[in-house]
Amino acid sequence: MTISVAMTVNGKAVSGKVEARTLLVQFLRENLGMTGTHVGCDTSQCGACVVHVDGQSIKSCTMLAVQAEGAKVMTIEGLAPSAEKLHPMQEAFRDNHALQCGFCTPGMVMSAIDMVKRHNYELDEATVRRELEGNLCRCTGYHNIVKAILAAAPAMKSAGV
Amino acid sequence: MTSATGIGARVLRTEDKRFLTGTGRYVDDLPLARATYAYFLRSPHAHAKIKSIDIAAAEKHPGVVNIFTGKDLVDAKVGGLICGWVVKDKHGDPHKAPPHPVMAVDTVRYVGDTVAMIVANSHDEARDAAEAIKVDYEVLPANVDLARAFDKGVPQVHAEAPGNLIYDWEIGVKADVEAAFAKAAHVTKMDIVNNRLIPNAMEPRAAAAEYDKGTGNYTLWSTSQNPHVLRLILSAFVLGIPEHKLRVIAPDVGGGFGSKIFCYADETMVCWAASRVGRPIKWTAERSESFLTDCHGRDHVTHAELALDKEGKFLALKVETIANMGAYLSTFATAVPTYLYATLLAGQYTTPLIYANVKAAVTNTAPVDAYRGAGRPEATFVVETIVSKAAAELKMDPAELRRKNFIPTTAFPYQTPVALQYDSGNYPPIIDEAMKIADYPGFEARRAEAKARGKLRGIGFSSYIEACGLAPSQVVGSLGAGVGQWESAQIKFNPTGNVQVMTGAHSHGQGHETTFAQLIHDKLGVPMDQIEIVHGDTATTPFGMGTYGSRSLAVGGSAIMKATDKIIAKGKKIAAHLMEADVADVVFENGTFKVAGTDKNVPLAQAVFAAYVPHNYPHAELEPGMDENAFYDPANFVYPSGTQICEVEIDPDTGIVEVIAHTAVDDFGNIINPMIVEGQVHGGIVQGVGQALFEGAVYDKATGQLVSGSFMDYTMPRADNFPSFKLGYKVTPCPHNPLGVKGCGEAGAIAAPAAVMNAVHNALAPIGVKHVEMPATPLNVWQSIQGAQRAAAE
Numbered sequence: 001m002t003i004s005v006a007m008t009v010n011g012k013a014v015s016g017k018v019e020a021r022t023l024l025v026q027f028l029r030e031n032l033g034m035t036g037t038h039v040g041c042d043t044s045q046c047g048a049c050v051v052h053v054d055g056q057s058i059k060s061c062t063m064l065a066v067q068a069e070g071a072k073v074m075t076i077e078g079l080a081p082s083a084e085k086l087h088p089m090q091e092a093f094r095d096n097h098a099l100q101c102g103f104c105t106p107g108m109v110m111s112a113i114d115m116v117k118r119h120n121y122e123l124d125e126a127t128v129r130r131e132l133e134g135n136l137c138r139c140t141g142y143h144n145i146v147k148a149i150l151a152a153a154p155a156m157k158s159a160g161v
Numbered sequence: 162m163t164s165a166t167g168i169g170a171r172v173l174r175t176e177d178k179r180f181l182t183g184t185g186r187y188v189d190d191l192p193l194a195r196a197t198y199a200y201f202l203r204s205p206h207a208h209a210k211i212k213s214i215d216i217a218a219a220e221k222h223p224g225v226v227n228i229f230t231g232k233d234l235v236d237a238k239v240g241g242l243i244c245g246w247v248v249k250d251k252h253g254d255p256h257k258a259p260p261h262p263v264m265a266v267d268t269v270r271y272v273g274d275t276v277a278m279i280v281a282n283s284h285d286e287a288r289d290a291a292e293a294i295k296v297d298y299e300v301l302p303a304n305v306d307l308a309r310a311f312d313k314g315v316p317q318v319h320a321e322a323p324g325n326l327i328y329d330w331e332i333g334v335k336a337d338v339e340a341a342f343a344k345a346a347h348v349t350k351m352d353i354v355n356n357r358l359i360p361n362a363m364e365p366r367a368a369a370a371e372y373d374k375g376t377g378n379y380t381l382w383s384t385s386q387n388p389h390v391l392r393l394i395l396s397a398f399v400l401g402i403p404e405h406k407l408r409v410i411a412p413d414v415g416g417g418f419g420s421k422i423f424c425y426a427d428e429t430m431v432c433w434a435a436s437r438v439g440r441p442i443k444w445t446a447e448r449s450e451s452f453l454t455d456c457h458g459r460d461h462v463t464h465a466e467l468a469l470d471k472e473g474k475f476l477a478l479k480v481e482t483i484a485n486m487g488a489y490l491s492t493f494a495t496a497v498p499t500y501l502y503a504t505l506l507a508g509q510y511t512t513p514l515i516y517a518n519v520k521a522a523v524t525n526t527a528p529v530d531a532y533r534g535a536g537r538p539e540a541t542f543v544v545e546t547i548v549s550k551a552a553a554e555l556k557m558d559p560a561e562l563r564r565k566n567f568i569p570t571t572a573f574p575y576q577t578p579v580a581l582q583y584d585s586g587n588y589p590p591i592i593d594e595a596m597k598i599a600d601y602p603g604f605e606a607r608r609a610e611a612k613a614r615g616k617l618r619g620i621g622f623s624s625y626i627e628a629c630g631l632a633p634s635q636v637v638g639s640l641g642a643g644v645g646q647w648e649s650a651q652i653k654f655n656p657t658g659n660v661q662v663m664t665g666a667h668s669h670g671q672g673h674e675t676t677f678a679q680l681i682h683d684k685l686g687v688p689m690d691q692i693e694i695v696h697g698d699t700a701t702t703p704f705g706m707g708t709y710g711s712r713s714l715a716v717g718g719s720a721i722m723k724a725t726d727k728i729i730a731k732g733k734k735i736a737a738h739l740m741e742a743d744v745a746d747v748v749f750e751n752g753t754f755k756v757a758g759t760d761k762n763v764p765l766a767q768a769v770f771a772a773y774v775p776h777n778y779p780h781a782e783l784e785p786g787m788d789e790n791a792f793y794d795p796a797n798f799v800y801p802s803g804t805q806i807c808e809v810e811i812d813p814d815t816g817i818v819e820v821i822a823h824t825a826v827d828d829f830g831n832i833i834n835p836m837i838v839e840g841q842v843h844g845g846i847v848q849g850v851g852q853a854l855f856e857g858a859v860y861d862k863a864t865g866q867l868v869s870g871s872f873m874d875y876t877m878p879r880a881d882n883f884p885s886f887k888l889g890y891k892v893t894p895c896p897h898n899p900l901g902v903k904g905c906g907e908a909g910a911i912a913a914p915a916a917v918m919n920a921v922h923n924a925l926a927p928i929g930v931k932h933v934e935m936p937a938t939p940l941n942v943w944q945s946i947q948g949a950q951r952a953a954a955e
Contacts, residue, residue, distance in 0.1 A: 038415075041871075076183035086178075094174070095173065100670035101415045102413065103185075104415075136363065136872070139670045141840075141878075144839075
């Protein structure tokens, strides 16, 4: 049995037919072909699939597509304001070499933006490390991810994002 | 460095933009029209006879296209998976090589062994149908406990490997070593387990394949670190598809760490079935499957003894190791605990006599093969923990004992007693720098301060040596490798002056698209944005050996340098013709050919254009075009070295070990991009600390079930397990490659476990704890503390 679902993804109205069991991440990747959001595990541990749903960071492998009915979803593909300009968090990841293979990166960036906002742009190293509890990276040793997030917080504040 | 983006510059990565904007293309991202989806039914038992497989009900499931079992492969005469490195045992006989069917036929030998492939219109349909397959298993007792794998009465994994023994291998002369031990003033003994690890690259393994009926060509997309080698194995040994009819593409790959070197059953099946299904097939491992079927790493049981004279000079080292191969021999499994392990047992020291005996066992567990460092972390762990233990027993400073035994800087090239000849090194300044950065002199004050807070503080050293840049071909061939170990490069200029550089290496996080472009920019003066590094496709790149063993820059980068020499040589001839000058007078500087002492000049781009539009051209002497190939087979391995110092604090009430500081000072030779090198070191340290404190693959010894089979059970290192790291560098250029570079990819993981465990032992020694096994989890540490306290009370 298929169910119709409609939502806004990166500011664009989208819809599709899904099974009841279809996960939000499957809907994004398979129905919409938006493969920027990744699947790195099957137990909601790795955080590669983090997106924002109505402004909150969510592991999209842990939410059914039908639960996002009517929601505003933001994915890694929708972050950069233009083809030339990156979001300050994306910029900070690049400037600080906070990614290697790139697989955990979309989830890291989405989690990091949410983290900065929840802490009102004020973060210290210990807080960033604790807050990254739900995101695994096997390449960077986290060192440069932490540096990037600490650098992005004031940049996001001054950019007003 | 010729510019802000040349050799030695901290250049931001070219590849980052696509990864940061969600436009990377990993195997699972490929849009393939009319694709089917594969799901593999895997053995739930560690060891069982397959009495029957009934697929009738599953075939009727909605969406099912095809179901294949091991019998279909037998009927189609598909070969087994191979082990490509022949290790000869101590009698000179080749290792036992039990067959490794792509899918099990009559016996399953580990939990996760492949039993059936279901192809359906969607992943979910394939998965649903798998549940309807009825397999009648006769469960057999399993051989799971490595330390007892050779005991009488233990279940036999393969009839072809009696006693579960794959080889009994040795290096060194035992009698000489025993004689040295007889004269020793002190002998330090140690029993250790090098814990089994699960690689867990963040991108799960995946494969997709398409068959073109018209041409008979296959295309296989795979998460491979070495697509040409994968194609060679599939063509020559397994599927028999001629190499020229099989294209293997490894697009963006999300980390490898060794686990994506090997030829696996799943990708083999996806490729084989593509022509039978007649539609493209996609498969991506679920993380649970990765845990069960990715090749695991490490897994040694070792007894080691170090003999010292009364001044603390090392006289001899002897090592007995049992190494786990798992249920089948994976692609390079046999080489890891022999040529990549025992040859490293000299470490940074002048130990004159070394004997190592390695027995490889088959068990009913997942295959074990190379994982970041591959053999070298295991060797470093043996050497560096026994040296620290000896220092503690002799009440010597661990740095002092190391220094006393370092190979003197004047002694290079240095022939070790275990086959390797170290080309270069300068160890004392490295340990000095590490001690300075780590404030070693201030440690006792910090220990006292921690004690006042009820915490046990410890410090540990690890001075590693690594043989990497896997090569040269003659050497690895004489040791049993089935392949050469050179690397290739092709530099293809386009008429408009931009350039594509095809490399046989493969980047899956290492940043080759940036580092290799820096080489081209530096040597040829081409702007960075005019350079494209192409890798990972057998149809567009020259045959190459891929990326592992910290070899890409030392071997692949050197191949690129060789190709640039050819470009410059040809360009000089063209420029000489255009300038009407003698070739001998033409020099190449900053991207321009010049005649010394004149203002005549021809930019490289002009020479390139003349090569493609050869109207005014030395046709008698030169072919048109600017497209050069090079293959580079080095003279030796490269030998990075370094010292790590770890400082920990342990809470005796909970057993929690906190890493307070971790310092790494490395000698990687010349550095092309320090930013990328630092990133490699950070990641390596975390994997090494992960082994020491968190990670451990646990099989239930009775049933062979993988207990640590998910991220909920297997502790992956997380951001809050670490402080920020402190790094330093010393540079001794490699004397035998054109860049003077060594490898940096594995060093962090090689050195870290011993540094951490030496710190743990240093912290716990005052309360009488003698030994803690890895991983030093809170439970493990707490139990060790309780044991020591009970012993003290008795």
